[in-house]
Amino acid sequence: MQSKGSLGSVVAGVIAIFMVLICAFYLSFTAVTNHYEKKAAEYAAAEAAKDNNSPDTRRVAYSDYIKNIANEKVYLGYTFNEVQKLAVGLGLDLKGGMNVTLQVSVPDILRSMANADGNPYFNQAMANADSIAKINKSADYIDLFCNEYRKLDPQGDLSVVFRDQVKRGESFDAVKNSLRQEVKDRVSSSTNVLRTRIDAFGVVAPNIQELEKDGQILLELPGVKEHERVRELLKSNANLEFYETVPFNDIAGALQQLDNTLRADSTGNGKGLFDYFLQVGNPRNMIGVGAAAETARDTIDALLASPAAKRILPSNVKLAWEFKPEVVQINDSVRGKRNLAIYQMVALKTTNGKPALSGDVITTATSDYDAMQGGNYVSMNMKPEAARQWARITAANIEKQVAIVLDDHVYSAPRVNSVIEGGRSQITGDFTTDEAKDLANVLKSGKMAAKVDIISDTVIGPSLGEQAIHDGLWSFIIALVLLMVFMCIIYGPIPGLIANVALIFNIFFTFGILASFQAVLTLSGIAGIVLALGMAVDANVLIYERAKEELRAGKSVRTAIQDGYSNAFSAIFDSNLTSIITGVILLLFGTGPIKGFATTLIIGIICSFFTAVYLTRLIYLLGAKTKPFENLTFSTPISAKMFQNAHFNFLGARKVSFTVVGIMVVVVLISFFARGLNQGIDFSGGRNYVV
Numbered sequence: 001m002q003s004k005g006s007l008g009s010v011v012a013g014v015i016a017i018f019m020v021l022i023c024a025f026y027l028s029f030t031a032v033t034n035h036y037e038k039k040a041a042e043y044a045a046a047e048a049a050k051d052n053n054s055p056d057t058r059r060v061a062y063s064d065y066i067k068n069i070a071n072e073k074v075y076l077g078y079t080f081n082e083v084q085k086l087a088v089g090l091g092l093d094l095k096g097g098m099n100v101t102l103q104v105s106v107p108d109i110l111r112s113m114a115n116a117d118g119n120p121y122f123n124q125a126m127a128n129a130d131s132i133a134k135i136n137k138s139a140d141y142i143d144l145f146c147n148e149y150r151k152l153d154p155q156g157d158l159s160v161v162f163r164d165q166v167k168r169g170e171s172f173d174a175v176k177n178s179l180r181q182e183v184k185d186r187v188s189s190s191t192n193v194l195r196t197r198i199d200a201f202g203v204v205a206p207n208i209q210e211l212e213k214d215g216q217i218l219l220e221l222p223g224v225k226e227h228e229r230v231r232e233l234l235k236s237n238a239n240l241e242f243y244e245t246v247p248f249n250d251i252a253g254a255l256q257q258l259d260n261t262l263r264a265d266s267t268g269n270g271k272g273l274f275d276y277f278l279q280v281g282n283p284r285n286m287i288g289v290g291a292a293a294e295t296a297r298d299t300i301d302a303l304l305a306s307p308a309a310k311r312i313l314p315s316n317v318k319l320a321w322e323f324k325p326e327v328v329q330i331n332d333s334v335r336g337k338r339n340l341a342i343y344q345m346v347a348l349k350t351t352n353g354k355p356a357l358s359g360d361v362i363t364t365a366t367s368d369y370d371a372m373q374g375g376n377y378v379s380m381n382m383k384p385e386a387a388r389q390w391a392r393i394t395a396a397n398i399e400k401q402v403a404i405v406l407d408d409h410v411y412s413a414p415r416v417n418s419v420i421e422g423g424r425s426q427i428t429g430d431f432t433t434d435e436a437k438d439l440a441n442v443l444k445s446g447k448m449a450a451k452v453d454i455i456s457d458t459v460i461g462p463s464l465g466e467q468a469i470h471d472g473l474w475s476f477i478i479a480l481v482l483l484m485v486f487m488c489i490i491y492g493p494i495p496g497l498i499a500n501v502a503l504i505f506n507i508f509f510t511f512g513i514l515a516s517f518q519a520v521l522t523l524s525g526i527a528g529i530v531l532a533l534g535m536a537v538d539a540n541v542l543i544y545e546r547a548k549e550e551l552r553a554g555k556s557v558r559t560a561i562q563d564g565y566s567n568a569f570s571a572i573f574d575s576n577l578t579s580i581i582t583g584v585i586l587l588l589f590g591t592g593p594i595k596g597f598a599t600t601l602i603i604g605i606i607c608s609f610f611t612a613v614y615l616t617r618l619i620y621l622l623g624a625k626t627k628p629f630e631n632l633t634f635s636t637p638i639s640a641k642m643f644q645n646a647h648f649n650f651l652g653a654r655k656v657s658f659t660v661v662g663i664m665v666v667v668v669l670i671s672f673f674a675r676g677l678n679q680g681i682d683f684s685g686g687r688n689y690v691v
Helices: 002-049 055-069 080-086 106-113 120-135 141-152 172-201 227-235 248-264 294-304 307-312 384-395 433-445 462-491 493-516 523-552 557-589 593-622 655-680
Strands: 073-075 097-104 207-210 216-222 240-245 288-293 317-322 326-332 336-349 362-370 375-382 402-406 409-412 424-431 452-460
Touching: 002 055, 002 073, 002 080, 002 493, 002 593, 073 080, 097 172, 097 227, 106 120, 106 141, 106 172, 120 141, 141 172, 172 207, 172 216, 172 227, 172 433, 227 433, 227 452, 240 384, 248 288, 248 307, 248 336, 288 294, 294 336, 336 402, 362 433, 375 384, 375 433, 402 433, 409 424, 424 433, 462 493, 462 523, 493 523, 493 593, 523 557, 523 593, 557 593
Parallel strands: 317 409
Antiparallel strands: 097 216, 097 452, 207 216, 240 336, 240 402, 288 336, 317 336, 326 336, 362 375, 375 424, 402 409
């Protein structure tokens, strides 16, 4: 038995050494990340001091510092971006960031699936469902549409309308279920697209999950500071299209006729289309229709969507705004000289309302900088068949412009100088580095299943996270110190210190494993770690109490320790196993903070079992022949007589009193726990942290 125990302790020692090295390696990334983030904060503070401690200056300076070192190798050949991703991240409740709820347009998905040309009931049912959904926001859109369609056409066959998704002749309920599943699948596809975009953006450990309500997606993005850039990234549908263009002179007459018609319209205000443009035509751009301020764009769009515009303008022409405005200086009679952003509108040529080539043919996209031209650009490659189509399109438009349109905004309209073969093209447009990078990421991630709207957008400041870190850290320290003091007071200095060493290794291993998983630490995760620490001490308590019993039976210290470990093993194993099973159940069926709590609890229990049962035994084995270990009693003057010869008459006269006291204790504990949940954990947000 002794040789087996010695061999087991040696194996435990080897495992411990490997775990120390591995955990130290992964935790080192957290230390390096903190070092550079501290330097960034110091730089930002210095820059802000030059500008009256402006918070905007501080934020921009911090962001610039991080961007400048993002791709530099800062540690063991790893870039700062890679080091940051390998560090233990902090969750939204600790670090701050963005909490965004997105709504994927279910009506758009239904329209894309339907084969309803010439079917008057489909559009009317969609319109009715839209009206009801605006009033009853919690209603299921699939149910609304199907019910409205049945009202309009009681004998109608929905399987004909959605014949590409369902079998012909399927029942009404079967079609409804198929539509709901198809919507769910497309929302999942959009979720994957969003995850790819966010990963490419560089958010460390984001939380992305589909909510129960159809079409809604929750995103939690810890540490995000460029909020507007993230919003644009999330809203982009990635609907890339390539259009031939129409010179302004070819449609100038139709536009002038529309302008005159709008002026003569008695229901209008006497203004024509051109009154809302700051400039009509563009001498530097053949396809430029005109330029307008941001405030006039919606009015112009409404005029171009009017019945008069549809009647007068050519059906094969589509007017679209350029993505990026031109900033010009104007003289304002009130405000003097000021900068004004104006947007250019260009004319695109369509074929039956469609572009010359759809953009879902893109295989790869990268951003780069052209030193010769002095600007950023995006390169993209196409699928083979699309490359052949692209060659035909460019051949037919030599010395003309071809527009590259993303989400109905013209990103660039380069002039075709020669036939482009092989499917490799470039998008230019006076991009910044971030704009070019984001555009490439959007194109690589693919097209969204439908339009996405931001229905809830909360920016969580870092001050709340700092307070949470402060409170969580102090609760952790207090729990650790109390446990260490308890073990030394009850079992003596040497056994207490050995248990405390195991406790420290337990914490080290737990955080090392979390770092290796690239996990995110939250308040609920800290709670799981604290509970695991208590359970780690519990294992040593069982071992020491069994060793005391063996000593009272007259055995030597070495034999008592050996038997204490052997006899307590089954109880420790059983208690840890049942706790892990509970943690696994919470992990599988829990949501939000419950999952984070369960994850750290499971990792902590496994680490505590190893450190309490094997690591402490190794220490006793190494010190077994030294004099201090030969005189161990596993007790102190305070605990020597504790619980010996104690008799409690639980079934006697005090039965009622003990019952009342027990009930009161339970009530107090439940109240305390409920109060802690109410103050420390918010279940309403549907969060799904890793830890």
